[in-house]
Amino acid sequence: MTTDMLVGITCDPRDYGTRLARWPGARHTRIFGYPGKGIPSWKPTPxxxxxxxxxxxxxxxIPHVSFKDWPDDMAAEAMVRAWLNQLPPITAPLTPGGPPLVMLSHMHEPGPKDFDPAEYRRRQFLIAIWLAAHPRGGQVDLVHIDANIWVEGKGGRDLSIYLPGVGLPSVDTYARSWKPYPTVDDLLWAPLRLADATRTPPMLPEFGIARRPDDPTGEQRAELMHEALVVLWAEGCRLVSWWEDLGTAPRAGGPAPDFRLDDEPSRRVWEDAMAGRI
Known part of the structure; x- marks a missing residue:
């Protein structure tokens, strides 16, 4: 089956040589900007x-960069413009709806700990204006990233709380690692509902199902992965990118959830997805 869906891989940069390197056909990866570090540089720096x-x-x-810094509106605009200036100039007409050179997100997975929804939406509108005004901004897709875990836990399953109305809506989608594997419907409810409400293709910049201890071979996880990918393809998904690394260890102790595709069944499913064989 052929599709325009972008299938990607994201991992800790320290693991690029062992994890990202084994997925040369990846079409998307997340590049996180840390507080005080600005927007990840397009050009290599020391x-x-x-x-x-x-x-x-x-x-x-396609690098999908995110950033957190926003000293004030003027400084944020200067930061975005300086980053855009690093991009190569547009030398040919852009294909409407085609893949971008790069994706950009501000404050991915927003929540009450960050700031109120009105301020989040205000910033997204400003970024959209700055991109539209810059001669290289047409190569950039602005992406809003929500999180199924937060929306399920504290957001009352309301995906409109931080929805800005500009850019492309998406949902980082994870199976809760301390519970049995979910059904496909329970796993994908958030990206599918958001896509339906906004009349846009589903997008999952981060996607992960931690392999459970009672699934030593990974066969059960691989089956769920395959079922989810079939649904996403049928729904016209534009992007799905696997978190190919460990997760955050529980505060109460215990091992970190393991999303790595080290078992053969899971790895084979993602290889098939990347090759368009699902």
Missing amino acids: TDRRIAEARRLCPGI
């Missing part, structure tokens, strides 16, 4: 070579 390294390992990859 302290940040992530985008350049990802593009070297995966020639067709």
Whole structure:
């Protein structure tokens, strides 16, 4: 089956050589900006070579960068413009609806700990204006990223709380690692509902199902992965990118959830997805 769905891989940059490198056909990866560090640099610098390294390992990859800093509106605009100036100039007409050179998100997975929804939406509108005004902004897709875990836990399953009305809506989608594997409907409810409400293709910039201790071979997880991908393809999904690393260890102690595709059944499913064989 052929599709325009972008199938990607994201992992800790320290694991690029062992994890990202084994997925040369990846079409998307997340590049996280940390507080006080601005927007991850398009051009390699002595302290940040992530985008350049990802593009070297995966020639067709679309970096999806995010940033948290916003000293004030004027400083934020200068930061975004300086980052856009690093991008190569547009030398040919862009294909409407085609894949971008890069994706950009501000404050991915927003919640009450960050700021109120009105301020989040205000910033998204400003970024959209800055992109539209810049000669290289047409190569950038602005992406709003929600999180199914937060919306399920504290957001009352309301995906409209932070929905800005500009850019592309998406949902980081994870199976809760301390529970039995969910059904496909329970796993994908958030990205599918958001896509339906906004009349846009589903997008999952981060997707992960931690392999459970009672699934030592990974066969059960692989089956769920395959079922989810079949549904996403049928729904016209534009992007799904696997978190190919460990998760955050529980505060109460215990091992970190393991999303890595080290078992053969799970790895084979993602290889098939990346090759368009599902």
